[in-house]
Amino acid sequence: MQKLIPQPHDHEYASFMADPQGYFLSSLPSLFDSTKYMAVIDIISAHSHEEEYLGEIKDAYTRWPGEPDIIDAFYRFSVNIKKIKNEIHRRNVDPRLRNRCGAGVPPYELLIPTSEPGVTGRGVPNSITI
Incomplete structure (x- = not known):
């Protein structure tokens, strides 16, 4: 208004x-x-088809050559991000959580780390455009 x-x-x-x-x-x-x-x-x-999301880097060895501690920490972080994605999915299908599933209740997808291209309402990119 x-x-x-x-x-x-x-x-x-x-x-x-x-x-x-x-x-x-x-x-x-x-x-x-x-x-x-x-x-x-x-x-x-909108997400582009080549966008990198939180916990995703195409080749960490070329980004951080000679830094095995950084690469190891990144891969541990990446595994934790995948666990978060699986936990969100598990909670979305749990019928005991009435705020997550049921008739007319859309699943929670806002902080799912990855997304398909386009406007999806999900995905946490490594950088933002706003």
């Missing part, structure tokens, strides 16, 4: 009281502004 609901002492209060629905509709952004906003959000929210 582009305008707040006016208070009784505001000069727009009378027009708000006369036609609350019209006041509300006049406070919404234009169709062009809404479309532009949706396009920008879609572009910055």
Whole structure:
């Protein structure tokens, strides 16, 4: 909304009281502004097919040559990230957790570490675009 609901002492209060629905509709952004906003959000929210996610690096040996301690720590971290992914999946299918599964309840996917390309609502990339 582009305008707040006016208070009784505001000069727009009378027009708000006369036609609350019209006041509300006049406070919404234009169709062009809404479309532009949706396009920008879609572009910055989409995952590319070559994106690297938390705990994923294509070849750690070429990134950190001669650093076996760093490579070992990274692989331990990567294993822990995979355990988190499996735990989220396990909780999503557990019928005892009524906030996770049931009719009309979407599974929790926000912090699942990986994602398919596109806008998915899941995946934790190594870097962000916002």
